[in-house]
Amino acid sequence: MDKIRLNRMKFYGYHGVFAEEQKLGQRFQVDLTLELDLTEAASTDDLTKSIDYGDVYARVQKIVEGEPRQLLEAVADSITKELLSAYPILNQCTVVLIKPDPPIPGHYDSVSIEITRARAGNG
Structure with missing residues (x-):
């Protein structure tokens, strides 16, 4: 898979x-x-056969900068659901959501959540 x-x-x-x-x-x-x-995108040089990075960024921005959530898991899951819904050609999406400098005891560079979701029927 590409x-x-x-x-x-x-x-x-x-x-x-x-x-x-x-x-x-x-x-x-x-x-x-x-x-x-x-x-098909590679052979035709046609953006409509791929996914526009700018559109992806705007969709992720709306979620991350939008409604506050308690858990990073909920934010990451919302991103996967949005992208799989928005792009029918997308088979699977992995999101790594990173929180630099989390407010927890000890010295941490960051914490992160990784979630992978696939379109129904694709694993």
Whole structure:
């Protein structure tokens, strides 16, 4: 399967379990792996046979910068559902949602959640 990757998209959102996180917000990063057949796009040089990165970014931005959620798992799952719904040619989507500098005891560079969802019938 062919893949499109969007790496380290940066957003500011209000997700987290602690009230301060939902009030003050924080930075988030998103890595995406989109799995689809790019044979026709490659042979025709036609964007309509692929997925527009700018449109993907806007859809992810709306979710990450949108409604506050407590769990990163919920945010990442919303992204996969949105993308699989929006792009019929997309077979599978992996989202890595990264929270730099999480407000937890100890020294952490970041925490992340990775979720993979496939279109029904594709595994």
